[in-house]
Amino acid sequence: MDAAPYDAAEHEAYLEALRRAQARARHSYFDQHIVRMDDGTYWVADEGAYETLIEDLVDRIVHTVDAGQSDE
Numbered sequence: 001m002d003a004a005p006y007d008a009a010e011h012e013a014y015l016e017a018l019r020r021a022q023a024r025a026r027h028s029y030f031d032q033h034i035v036r037m038d039d040g041t042y043w044v045a046d047e048g049a050y051e052t053l054i055e056d057l058v059d060r061i062v063h064t065v066d067a068g069q070s071d072e
Contacts, residue, residue: 010040017042018063026068034063 021032022045030048035057037043043068045057047067 013040013042014062017044018065020044021063021065025065028067029069029071031067032065033057033061034059034065036062 014036015046017034021034024044024046028048030046033045033050035043037046037060037061042062045053045061045069050057
């Protein structure tokens with residue numbers, strides 16, 4: 001299967017999502033998942049907010065930033 005074209009705009013969109021995920025993860029008890037959509041856009045899913053959706057999105061997750069907080 002051929003991968004979809006990955007251009008500079010999509011790369012910038014990914015980097016912006018990564019920055020958001022890293023910033024959110026620092027203050028969160030939940031992992032932050034970067035999710036790629038079919039149109040080449042990315043969004044950040046907070047595992048705590050989207051826990052029930054993560055199963056449906058797992059194949060779209062391209063990177064996970066570990067939570068920065070621990071309750072242990």
